[in-house]
Amino acid sequence: QVQLVESGGGLVQAGGSLRLSCAAQGSRFSINAMGWYRQPPGKQRELVATITSGGSTNYVDSVKGRFTISIDNAKNTVHLQMNGLKPEDTAVYYCNADCVLYSAGGFRWTADYWGQGTQVTVSS
Numbered sequence: 266q267v268q269l270v271e272s273g274g275g276l277v278q279a280g281g282s283l284r285l286s287c288a289a290q291g292s293r294f295s296i297n298a299m300g301w302y303r304q305p306p307g308k309q310r311e312l313v314a315t316i317t318s319g320g321s322t323n324y325v326d327s328v329k330g331r332f333t334i335s336i337d338n339a340k341n342t343v344h345l346q347m348n349g350l351k352p353e354d355t356a357v358y359y360c361n362a363d364c365v366l367y368s369a370g371g372f373r374w375t376a377d378y379w380g381q382g383t384q385v386t387v388s389s
Contacts, residue, residue, distance in 0.1 A: 267291035274383030287360030299343035303356035
């Protein structure tokens, strides 16, 4: 089993910055990719940014140039640096991890995990 522990949300004024972090904790696993999704009030969850263990990144157009995703493979931790925040960035941000799990007997399988969510509020 893998648990994702998120930190770094909060309240910030427009134009400000926040840094979200998410650590994957458990045993007998490796990371294929990690990412951040968000769910604004009254809307569906949407992708913000993803990064593979090899460092390939993908961003939703609305955050390109403002947000930067990075991964620390040694610590199984992903960060999302958010600069130039706008009120429309207000949402609950969720961490996601695409993992490979290993059994003691040598079996392996993939699984997808989600964090509990952290609130980001940007005031105008």
